[in-house]
Amino acid sequence: MRITGLKTLSLLCVMTSATSVMADAGKLLATAGLSQIEGSGGGGLVPWATLAGYDTRDETSASVFMTNVDVTDYRLSSIGIASSFYDRVELSYAQQTFHLPVSLNKALGVGEIKQNILGAKVRLFGDLVYSDYPQVSIGLQHKSLDQNTVASYLGAKKDSGTDLYLAATKVHLGLVAGYDLIWNLTARATKANEMGLLGFGGDDNNHYQMVMEGSVGLLLSPKWVVGMEYRQKPNNLSRVEEDDWKDVFVSYNPNKNFNLTAAYVDLGTVATQKDQAGLYLSMTGYLW
Template identity: 50%
Template sequence: MQNNRRNRIAWLTGCVLGVCLVSSAAMAADDTSAPAFSNKLLLTGGVSQVEGSAGGGLTPWAVIGGYGTGDEIGANAFVTHINLPDYHVNEVGAMVGLYNRVEVSFAQQRFDTEQVGAALGLGRGFTFRQNIIGVKVRLFGDVVLDQDSWMPQVSIGAQHKKNNQAAVLAFVGAKSDEGTDYYVNATKLFLGQSLLVNATLRMTKANQIGILGFGGDRNNAYKPEFEGSVAYLLSRNWAVGAEYRQKPNNLGIAKEDDWYDAFVAWAPTKHVSLTLAYADLGNIVIKDKQRGLYASVQVGF
């Protein structure tokens, strides 16, 4: 157990050191006379959300991923680690933003149960793997250009999720090992106040965002859940903020709590960003007070 903790701390340390090295190289490259990839402002494309879409760490925003504008294509790839007292999550993914109108994303999550897996008879380190394909479409508004209006940028999206542990999910009461979330969100940037506000309404049947399947003995219907983010831009490179994500409670044997986080994001260039957060994920299966560090590195253009 102690060795496992050391390995996870080493992973996080390597993550931070790696992004510092990559960002240093990227800043040097930005000092050359090469043409810019995009005209978007830093951090206005969001970071990579836990399910792969552009947004905050916990919830998607209405922005389209990457720094592509109306006649450009942008793309990002990311690595995320969530370190909790009794579990950990590793995630990789990528997204492509097409002409500031359509975003397509893919993410793979690996949820490691550590000692809890042994206590449940699944085996120490039993892992749930989930693949997520996302699509987001901007309907109207522009988060940067609409500064003379109260109109936010508004998008709709879907995230289809497939879990690899169908038999275990059925045993705990989940009705399916795959499902699709649908959402609509609005994001408004107040440049004069250096403030970004986002609100998302998600229709979902996912248990722990799909890691424990979809639907259950308590509920098997889509329910609307609210998600919100607030970010304050300290400078063109730094942002701090907080998020809230409402969760359903479909399984009788696995109480589910709402999620919260407080984050800091650093984007030294348009090619690299690092997000660190303290996340409170509440109860997960038989373990309460799952709070810990969320770290994500994103590279792209």
């Protein structure tokens, strides 16, 4: 991570730590979800309607996360922070570093791509557990690359863009043989190529496309969750095939201070390299 990224992360930690009202015991364990790879609260690949913390209507919360995805030819690391205010508004920041293989490094003269993501989410209505209907939230993720060498080479139109999404999430207590079931459905409007790491828009398409994303999980106990996710991807670049993403995950929540998630991810073809599959690991620490 660049020094500027570390300074931004430190500044956000100081700003959020100044808040006096802190989240405590209001929500059920594991209902804060995970830290999504773009910084929002949710699953690993998919943002959910949940907010990134255990705060209730008179509390705030803050969390930090680190994620590493290591597939056949690439490695993606992500680090960030998120704050949730009064179970209504979430703000997040993440910096992603996409490490390229030696072959592409030699061809393009670029060893890694960095992307900064600022996120915001608002809970519109509903409750994850206690309402008869799902919790529904609307959000955005504004993304910008630190350099556009690779994106421009592949035909991307811009090096920054904004995704808009609407998510619905629900927990059904004891639905499956006495175990709790959680599901999420997200509709995303995007121009991003490979989540924005390869720029935005392209010669095949330069308009927003609507893609669907989904997650389903089973709470085996208050501390353990297993599930799977699926994320549709647009195709904007004629030179680069882009496949949908999927994963199978297990998440361990020993308490409301820490979360550890591991997953097998299948990303298909990424930046001309086929069969990109491997291990996803993520840790989240809840500051309060």
